Amino acid sequence: MTFLMGPALLFCPADRPERYQKAAERADAVIIDLEDAVAPADKQRARGAILAQLGSAGDVPELDPSRTIIRVNPAGTEEFEKDLHCLKHTPYRHVMLAKAEGAAQLRELEGYSVIALCETAAGILNAAAIAAEPNVVGLMWGAEDLLASLGGTSSRTDDGGYRAVALHARSSVLLAARAFGKEAVDAVYVNIPDLSGLALEAQDGAASGFASKACIHPNQVAVVRGAYAPSETDVAAAAELLDAAAAAGAGVFQHKGKMIDGPILRHAESTLRRAGR
Structure with a gap:
């Protein structure tokens, strides 16, 4: 399994199907999000939206399966099981596992090409074991969920830089991914208007060895692409x-x-x- 989608991955809420194609056209790959971007009461409707955009035979999707990633809910939850049931009826086989914490969770996704999202203390500490799983093609880290899992209040200092624990997590995920020949995805930049700050962070990610960076707004895509493209x-x-x-x-x-x-x-x-x- 390979992961060569390009440097700019764009999240799109799964319950906003009118945005699917636009997101896919703007980015190198689209991440249809069934987890944090969708309220608990809307998750079933979001799964229905993924199924509804398939062709009548279920095999002619509007989105290119090779450039589409479905972010599923954490393993061990009822929503995760429902997400997998939905995916069985689609051609999508690239999955992002939210809050990945151990190798055993990845074995529940046999047959899928998985980007493991390490965004808890357990996930960061187990990043190497997760990266070693054969169906894992990449690792991503998440700053805000990580700090929340630690009982913290912010991943960044007042000057906009990451706190030491966030930098440690970022480096740990990058090292674990590359040690096992997998790609690493840098975390999202949540200050959407600050494109200059995004550019600096993306340039550092590219120079450090990250393969790509996740985006939360279409305006961030061009900045990330520019940062990852050598002059x-x-x-x-x-x-x-x-x-x-x-x-x-x-x-x-x-x-x-x-x-x-x-x-x-x-x-x-x-x-x-x-x-x-």
């Missing part, structure tokens, strides 16, 4: 460096006054991959 200058420098490495042959060498070895070359390769080369 022409960066691409040219990376290509020049790799050409110099090929000319130098194996081993350490100097390039423009800097020592170049294997890790630096892999950085350059990552830049070209993000540029689609």
